[in-house]
Amino acid sequence: MEKIDKNTQSIKFVVVGAGLSGLILAWRCLSSNPNVSVIIIDSNHIIGGDHTWSFNINDIESSLHEWIEPFIAHSWKKYDVKFKGYSRRLNIPYCTGNSNSLRACVDPFIKSGRLKLILDTEVVKLTSFDVTILNGEKFTGDYIFDARGFTFDDNIKLGIQKFYGKTIETAKPHNLKYPIIMDATVSQHDGYRFIYCLPFGKNQILIEDTYYSDGLNFDQDKYNKRIDQYIEGNNWTEHKVIRVEKGILPITLAIDSKLIEKRGLKNKEPIKIGMRGNFYHPVTGYSFPDSVRLASKISRTINSCDKNKLVNLDLEIRKYKLLLYRRDRYFRLLNRLLFKASSPSKRHLVLQRFYTLSESLIKRFYEGNLHKKDMLRILIGKPPVPVLRALYFFSERAFVAREKKRVKND
Ligand SMILES: Cc1cc2nc3c(=O)[nH]c(=O)nc-3n(C[C@H](O)[C@H](O)[C@H](O)COP(=O)(O)OP(=O)(O)OC[C@H]3O[C@@H](n4cnc5c(N)ncnc54)[C@H](O)[C@@H]3O)c2cc1C
Structure with a gap:
């Protein structure tokens, strides 16, 4: 591992993708790691695109609420859900940020020179140690991050x-x-x-x-x-x-577990973050809370590492991913029940029933922090999906094997 003196030498990040996860990572690390400097490369002509990103404030750990405040453009104390059978007001604070508020959060670092932008520039190749742009020029850094957004993966x-x-x-x-x-x-x-x-x-x-x-x-x-x-x-x-x-x-719906262990520096891959790294809530597809959690984890890991060494961040992120893979097993099961076991025209009944559950359980569901008894509570009762079909989709491993066979036969 390369020796560095953290007191004098900066740690250089190269981030490909100035979207949500790339900018949140830059903002978090630049805010809390004085030795970090960041280069962000994006094919777009502006950073942050043109988006709105919503989230429950409870999905962000409370120690980060003050830091996240400038990103929030609108907030509400409650929100409503409405179904044919009933409607309900939930006392769960909801927030939205947008591209303008995100740009404003990183702007001081652009002005100070710690965040350098390279825009209108297509990246054509990334490895764990360098990034190549369309004209062949290469950028190197201590850590390379791939934040290019969502892409399909056969696994x-x-x-x-x-x-x-x-x-x-x-x-x-x-x-x-x-x-x-x-x-x-x-x-x-x-x-x-x-x-x-x-x-x-x-x-x-x-x-x-x-x-x-x-x-x-x-x-x-x-x-x-x-x-x-x-x-x-x-x-x-x-x-x-x-x-x-x-x-x-x-x-x-399901992840081939072999995927989780295999990937990493062995393949000379950069560290994938945001949607590119599959850091999103499995049931909603929303990635804002996951982007904040990951940025905070990276920032803490860098700060806590041995003074004279670069930390093996790729290994740390792989361990974290394995943890999330295990934690999210139950959510993937719920998704299989929703998408595969229930008929498309009956899907609304699953959601309708879910929103009759307690407010604290609903909060924990979106935080990705369900207790064992919550998991049982969601599944027991009058099932809106046929029991035999539900059992057929219960095993993730069997589902992956069936899907692989189906793709092979197609
Ligand atoms: C319309 C929409 C609404 C959403 N709403 C929410 C929401 O309310 N709450 C929530 O939590 N999530 C939401 N999401 C999901 C998710 O949070 C967003 O998609 C989020 O922007 C993903 O962040 P990201 O950093 O992974 O990718 P992106 O924000 O998509 O950023 C990827 C960046 O990479 C750049 N790029 C790609 N390829 C290259 C290349 N080869 N070279 C250089 N640059 C490249 C792109 O130009 C882009 O700037 C929404 C998604 C969509 C599509």
């Missing part, structure tokens, strides 16, 4: 969450006080469908048409019309559209 079996949303400015106040995280009273199509609403101000609201679906087909016109119907139903017809966002998110 991870997925369901798909897809959505299309618009932010509108209404002529009259929309009168929505709290977010509606799921409005599943809408007609059901293509699996489980719901509308997600975030009121940003008296006259501004983000409305997203969302599907827990089996396929990747994306019919933007249809989703747009369905949002317009929702807008009409709520008397927000007089409005102008100020922003559109769309995307797909992975919902993990």
Whole structure:
């Protein structure tokens, strides 16, 4: 391991991808590790893109709440869920940050020169020790991070969450006080469908048409019309559209366990973070809390390492990933029950039942911090999926083996 003097020599990160995870990592490490300097390379002409990222504040450890504050552009004390059978208001604080607030968080470090940006630059090759851009130029650093966003992996079996949303400015106040995280009273199509609403101000609201679906087909016109119907139903017809966002998110059904142990420096790979490293909530596909947790872990690991040595960060992250792989087993089981054991038209019943459970259990679910008794509580009772089908999808290993066989035979 290379010798360094942490008192005089800086630790250099090269991060590929100035999206959510790359910038959160840079922001966290630059804030708490005085010796760290960061180069970020992105193919886009601006950092942070054009996004909104929402999260429950409880999903972030309390010692980081003060630090995360400048990122939060909007926050609400409660949110609603609505189903045909009932609706409910949950006392779970909900927050949203966006590309502008994220840019503002890293801006002081750009100004001080500790964060260097290389934009409009396509990276074509990454290893654990260097990064090559399109014109052949190479960048080296003490740690190389791959934060290029989501990509499919044959060893991870997925369901798909897809959505299309618009932010509108209404002529009259929309009168929505709290977010509606799921409005599943809408007609059901293509699996489980719901509308997600975030009121940003008296006259501004983000409305997203969302599907827990089996396929990747994306019919933007249809989703747009369905949002317009929702807008009409709520008397927000007089409005102008100020922003559109769309995307797909992975919902993990199963992971081939061999994948977890195999990867790493042996293959001369960089350290994968964010969606690229599969650091996201298995049921929602959201990655903000995971990006913060990972950045905080990396920052702590770097700070606590032996003064004169670079820490083997890749090994530390692989250990952490194995821990998450084990922790998330139960979530992947729930996803298989939702996507495989229940018929697409009945998926909404699974979610409807989930939201009748206690508020503290729901909080722990999104934190990824379920107790054993929570796991039992979610599964027992009148099952909205047929028991025999549920049993068929119980074993992750058997599911992976069946899927591999199916792909081979296709
Ligand atoms: C529309 C949408 C809404 C979402 N909403 C939420 C939410 O509310 N809450 C939440 O927690 N999660 C949300 N997510 C999920 C996830 O948090 C986001 O996708 C998040 O932006 C992922 O962060 P990331 O850093 O992994 O990738 P990204 O933010 O996508 O960043 C990847 C970066 O890598 C760059 N890049 C890619 N390839 C190259 C290359 N070859 N060379 C150089 N640069 C490259 C890209 O230009 C980009 O800037 C949402 C996702 C989508 C698509």
